[in-house]
Amino acid sequence: MQAEVLIIGDSHTDCLAWGCERLGIGFHHIRSSGGAWYEGKYSFEPNRGLTAQPGPPRKKLTAVKQALGHDNIFDAGLPVVASFGFNLGMLMSAVSGVGHEIIAKDGGRRAEQGTVLSRAFTEQYVEATNGNNFRIIKDMAEVSSLTMVVPPRADRDTNRLQFVELISDRMMDLGADVFDPSTMITKDLVKPLDRSWLREDGIHGRAEYGERAIKALVDHKVIERKKEAAQAA
Amino acid sequence: MTPTPYAQLAAHKFWRTGVSQRNVTEYESFWSSKWELPESAQFSTYGSCFAQHISRALKERKLGWVNAEEAPLRTPEALAKAYNYSVFSSRTGNIYTVRQLLVWLVLANDPTQCDIIETWEQDGRFYDSLRPSIEPDGFGSQAETLASRASTARAFGQSIRASNVFIFTLGMTEGWENAASGQVYPMCPGTTRGVFDAQNHVFKNYTYPEVKEDLEAAVKILRQMNPDIKVLLTVSPVAMTATMSENHVLSANSYSKSVLRSVAGDMAQAHDNVDYFPSYELISSAPSRGLFYDDNMRAVAREGVDLAMEYFFKGLNLGEEVDEQIEAIHAHIDEMIKREEAEELACEEMGLEASNAS
Numbered sequence: 001m002q003a004e005v006l007i008i009g010d011s012h013t014d015c016l017a018w019g020c021e022r023l024g025i026g027f028h029h030i031r032s033s034g035g036a037w038y039e040g041k042y043s044f045e046p047n048r049g050l051t052a053q054p055g056p057p058r059k060k061l062t063a064v065k066q067a068l069g070h071d072n073i074f075d076a077g078l079p080v081v082a083s084f085g086f087n088l089g090m091l092m093s094a095v096s097g098v099g100h101e102i103i104a105k106d107g108g109r110r111a112e113q114g115t116v117l118s119r120a121f122t123e124q125y126v127e128a129t130n131g132n133n134f135r136i137i138k139d140m141a142e143v144s145s146l147t148m149v150v151p152p153r154a155d156r157d158t159n160r161l162q163f164v165e166l167i168s169d170r171m172m173d174l175g176a177d178v179f180d181p182s183t184m185i186t187k188d189l190v191k192p193l194d195r196s197w198l199r200e201d202g203i204h205g206r207a208e209y210g211e212r213a214i215k216a217l218v219d220h221k222v223i224e225r226k227k228e229a230a231q232a233a
Numbered sequence: 234m235t236p237t238p239y240a241q242l243a244a245h246k247f248w249r250t251g252v253s254q255r256n257v258t259e260y261e262s263f264w265s266s267k268w269e270l271p272e273s274a275q276f277s278t279y280g281s282c283f284a285q286h287i288s289r290a291l292k293e294r295k296l297g298w299v300n301a302e303e304a305p306l307r308t309p310e311a312l313a314k315a316y317n318y319s320v321f322s323s324r325t326g327n328i329y330t331v332r333q334l335l336v337w338l339v340l341a342n343d344p345t346q347c348d349i350i351e352t353w354e355q356d357g358r359f360y361d362s363l364r365p366s367i368e369p370d371g372f373g374s375q376a377e378t379l380a381s382r383a384s385t386a387r388a389f390g391q392s393i394r395a396s397n398v399f400i401f402t403l404g405m406t407e408g409w410e411n412a413a414s415g416q417v418y419p420m421c422p423g424t425t426r427g428v429f430d431a432q433n434h435v436f437k438n439y440t441y442p443e444v445k446e447d448l449e450a451a452v453k454i455l456r457q458m459n460p461d462i463k464v465l466l467t468v469s470p471v472a473m474t475a476t477m478s479e480n481h482v483l484s485a486n487s488y489s490k491s492v493l494r495s496v497a498g499d500m501a502q503a504h505d506n507v508d509y510f511p512s513y514e515l516i517s518s519a520p521s522r523g524l525f526y527d528d529n530m531r532a533v534a535r536e537g538v539d540l541a542m543e544y545f546f547k548g549l550n551l552g553e554e555v556d557e558q559i560e561a562i563h564a565h566i567d568e569m570i571k572r573e574e575a576e577e578l579a580c581e582e583m584g585l586e587a588s589n590a591s
Binding site: 105 | 374381
């Protein structure tokens with residue numbers, strides 16, 4: 001099956017890959033753990049595009065390069081659907097672990113307890129802990145049609161909502177489109193997803209979730225299906 | 234001849250044997266805490282900028298320093314510093330005057346009062362008039378400023394409740410208030426943030442009775458919040474940058490420090506739960522020959538801070554050992570002192586030296 005989209009990211013891209021399979025959409029999948037992205041196992045070089053450190057990340061990347069016939073995977077001209085750099089698990093444990101609450105953009109409700117974090121601080125904190133991924137996203141957005149997909153909204157935690165908003169804003173500033181399937185499904189900016197959309201771990205999306213996300217991207221022509229491929233599917 | 238009471242005094246009670254014949258690093262019985270503190274004692278630190286050195290020294294020695302408003306885990310050090318995390322036990326910023334301390338104590342007991350404190354808007358950003366530099370670029374909205382101020386007020390209260398010892402460095406007697414509302418400011422509005430308003434912003438040089446009254450009130454509130462808390466006062470040896478009084482800055486600085494030193498001493502004498510640590514004398518008095526100041530003779534050099542902290546921890550009897558770094562500082566200071574000789578002035582009080590048995 002000819003590839004129609006590149007899927008790049010962490011464990012949150014699994015459901016997107018399953019969604020493509022369900023819809024009969026050809027894809028290549030470059031996937032590593034969130035930790036690998038956080039630790040800088042990937043980087044971006046102007047001539048070579050995405051690069052990876054030796055080990056499983058490079059092995060997978062090399063295989064995709066060979067399949068595409070390009071040393072720079074973005075030269076294939078495929079749209080890129082990605083999910084990495086949100087690092088919500090790490091960020092949430094760092095912040096909520098000591099009882100912090102991020103102040104909403106409009107000042108939000110007044111926290112009655114705990115320690116509040118300003119938006120300016122939180123932005124710089126995210127930048128400091130996620131700078132490498134943001135650099136990759138900026139470079140990828142310059143050479144591809146890049147859509148960053150927000151991980152499923154598993155709960156109503158206000159810090160999570162603030163992080164997602166803040167990171168999404170940053171990714172858009174860097175030139176990427178950002179798509180939040182949870183908002184599309186719940187038709188609400190805050191309401192968490194019904195558990196039926198999530199895997200047993202309560203964090204990652206199921207295949208059905210990925211299918212809905214990918215279908216929406218096809219409907220919005222983010223993934224432009226070739227006629228023959230669509231008919232075959 | 235009948236011996237006078239001076240004959241019974243220890244060597245450190247006489248200037249010659251206590252100071253002149255001693256290296257500044259070797260003063261005997263320089264300070265000893267009034268209290269017996271457990272090794273696990275928890276300290277909170279507030280006040281003028283010199284208090285930051287105490288925070289750092291406690292942290293470096295891995296002693297119990299209360300941090301009631303921590304930065305999130307994995308915050309890079311430079312970022313934490315830029316946003317004033319871990320400088321004091323909560324993000325109050327510098328508290329230069331006792332009147333300012335009183336404001337924070339009131340807010341800690343009733344954070345809803347945070348709303349009546351001024352917020353300054355400048356170029357689309359919002360600044361907390363109680364701590365104008367707490368965020369390098371201010372806050373995004375009035376609501377955010379209020380939420381952050383209330384959060385710090387809560388943390389300030391938590392730090393008091395979690396502490397065995399509340400360390401407060403008295404910094405200045407000079408300050409600014411709003412003539413209409415009575416609000417105090419840490420700095421003259423307009424110097425860092427805000428806009429100076431000659432009608433409403435009035436200069437105050439707090440007198441001994443005012444500082445004493447404020448500090449009595451502060452200690453009372455501290456004890457209401459934590460009946461077992463002990464208050465350790467220090468006076469900042471850092472000189473004023475400028476004075477708004479009619480006096481020369483040197484004279485104004487002397488007045489300011491003298492008032493603070495007197496109040497601190499009287500408070501320590503009057504209250505069992507209040508003590509005074511003489512870092513001010515150690516660094517600023519003549520026997521130190523200005524060695525512990527930077528070239529501008531205002532800011533305190535690292536050696537001075539380290540030496541003060543060494544005496545501090547020695548006096549606390551928490552079992553801290555002199556480390557190699559301190560030994561090196563001693564050697565450096567010894568060398569500097571040897572190069573200078575001080576002349577003794579004729580003084581009637583020197584007659585007391587005749588009673589020195591040492």
